[in-house]
Amino acid sequence: MDEHGFSAGLKAGVSIAIGYFPIALTFGLLAKTTGLSLIEATAMSVFVFAGAAQYISLSLIAAGVSPVVIVVNTFVVNIRHFLMTAALNEKMQPDAIWKKALYAFGITDESFSVLATQSGGRLKTSFAAGVIIISYGSWVVFTAIGHLIGANLPQFLQASMGIALYAMFVGLLVPSMRGNRKVVSLAAIAGIINSLFYFTGWLSTGWAILVSTLVSAIFIEYISPRARKA
Amino acid sequence: MGTWFWWMILGMAAVTYIPRAIPLTFLEGRELPASVQNVLKNIPYAVLGALIFPAIFFIQENIWFGVLGAAAAFGLAFMGANVMVVVLGSIAVLAVYSLIFM
Numbered sequence: 602m603d604e605h606g607f608s609a610g611l612k613a614g615v616s617i618a619i620g621y622f623p624i625a626l627t628f629g630l631l632a633k634t635t636g637l638s639l640i641e642a643t644a645m646s647v648f649v650f651a652g653a654a655q656y657i658s659l660s661l662i663a664a665g666v667s668p669v670v671i672v673v674n675t676f677v678v679n680i681r682h683f684l685m686t687a688a689l690n691e692k693m694q695p696d697a698i699w700k701k702a703l704y705a706f707g708i709t710d711e712s713f714s715v716l717a718t719q720s721g722g723r724l725k726t727s728f729a730a731g732v733i734i735i736s737y738g739s740w741v742v743f744t745a746i747g748h749l750i751g752a753n754l755p756q757f758l759q760a761s762m763g764i765a766l767y768a769m770f771v772g773l774l775v776p777s778m779r780g781n782r783k784v785v786s787l788a789a790i791a792g793i794i795n796s797l798f799y800f801t802g803w804l805s806t807g808w809a810i811l812v813s814t815l816v817s818a819i820f821i822e823y824i825s826p827r828a829r830k831a
Numbered sequence: 832m833g834t835w836f837w838w839m840i841l842g843m844a845a846v847t848y849i850p851r852a853i854p855l856t857f858l859e860g861r862e863l864p865a866s867v868q869n870v871l872k873n874i875p876y877a878v879l880g881a882l883i884f885p886a887i888f889f890i891q892e893n894i895w896f897g898v899l900g901a902a903a904a905f906g907l908a909f910m911g912a913n914v915m916v917v918v919l920g921s922i923a924v925l926a927v928y929s930l931i932f933m
Contacts, residue, residue, distance in 0.1 A: 651843075672842035686850070764897075767886065771887075814874060818873035
C-alpha cells in the first residue's frame with residue numbers, strides 16, 4: 602500500500618473530521634435558528650466551506666447586515682488563506698494546475714495545519730485529497746444533521762453549544778500565544794478595538810471586525826521593525 | 832431567505848476560493864513585498880482576537896454564562912488541550928452549569 606497516498610490522507614484527516622463534528626453540528630443548528638432552510642444551510646457548507654466566515658455570516662444575517670458587507674467580511678476573514686496556500690505550495694508536489702485548483706478549495710485552517718506539519722518531503726496530491734475529502738464530508742454532513750436535529754436538542758445543550766465557535770477560536774489562538782508576545786499583542790489590540798466598536802456602536806459587526814483586524818495587523822507590523830532596531 | 836441569499840453564497844464562495852487558489856496556481860515562484868507578507872502573517876491572530884472579544888461574553892443574555900465559557904475555554908487551552916477538547920470541554924462545563932443553576 603502507498604503509505605503517503607489517498608488512504609494515508611484519509612487517516613490523517615480523521616482528527617479534523619472529528620473536530621468539525623460539534624462545529625458543523627452547531628452551525629447547522631444556529632443556521633436553523635437564524636432562519637435558514639435545510640437546503641440553504643447545507644448549500645453554504647457545500648459551496649463556501651469556511652467555518653469562521655459561515656458563523657460570522659449567520660450573526661450578520663441575524664443583525665440585518667447588508668449581503669455585500671457579509672461578502673466583504675468573508676473575504677477579509679479568509680484572506681489569511683492566501684498566505685497559507687502560498688506556504689503550502691512549497692510543501693506540495695508539483696502537479697497539473699487543474700488538480701491544484703481543485704484541492705485549493707479544501708484548504709482550511711485545519712487541513713492546512715495537518716498538511717503543513719507532515720514530516721518528510723513534498724506531499725502527494727492524493728494525500729491532500731484524502732485529508733480534504735474526509736474533512737469536507739464531515740463539514741457538509743454534520744451541517745445537515747445539525748439543522749435536522751437542531752430543534753430536538755434540549756434547550757440547555759443548545760445554549761451551551763453557543764460557546765463552541767468561540768472555544769474553537771480560543772483553542773486555535775492559545776497555542777500560538779505561548780511565549781509569543783507579538784501574537785498576544787495582535788489578538789489583544791484587535792479584541793480591544795473591536796470591543797470599543799461594540800460598546801460605542803460606531804461600526805456594525807462586519808466592519809468592526811474588518812477595521813480592528815487591519816488596524817491591529819498594520820500597527821504591530823509598523824512598530825515591530827523599530828523594536829528590532831532598538 | 833430570498834434570492835439575495837443565493838447571490839450572497841455565490842459571493843462568499845468566490846471570495847473564499849480565490850485566496851485559496853491563487854497562490855497554489857498562478858503565484859508560484861513570485862514574491863509579495865515583505866511588508867505586505869508581514870501584515871498578512873499578522874492577520875490570523877488579529878482576526879481571532881476580534882472574533883473572540885467581546886462576542887464570547889455575550890453568547891447568552893446572562894453575561895456570566897459567557898464569562899464562565901470563556902474561562903473554561905482559556906483554561907483548557909492553556910493546559911495544552913487540543914482544539915476538540917477545548918470545544919467539547921467548554922460545552923460540557925456550560926451544560927453542567929445550566930443544569931445546576933438555570
